[in-house]
Amino acid sequence: MTREVALRRENKDFDKFVNDSIARYARCDWGDTCDEDKMTNDYAVKNNDRILAVYKYNDTTTIWIITEWDRSVTTVLFPSEY
Template identity: 40%
Template structure:
């Protein structure tokens, strides 16, 4: 059941960070970072296409970088969540911050 999967962590996040731009967007859209981090680590990779979701599913198994993308607020502004390949850290950032 998909709802059960959304509560099962698939990988460690490591230390978590957010850029000032991402923090501002989350504040403007009343989004908490914990919601995005929870979705990301449980395999809800947001608005990625099937190819990128499949790449993330492989990354969970082979230990490469994992990227999620979420659209926030009425303007559907994008925010990314990236977990590094070594699982030492996860960062929430705007695409323009990359």
């Protein structure tokens, strides 16, 4: 995860949100991702493409979880850090 996300995890509620989001991601629950992107992610899991999921903490805070096509790295970040 990025430094900014890690720093925000000092807040217990946000930390729980991040942990829950990662667990959902591991179950192929793509969160607040649009339907078309959910289908793209389902395809990507089976065909080694890049995966990007969206999870909204509240009206002003969203995280993205991105896994690269070769599965070499998964990153949790704020959209503004992309």
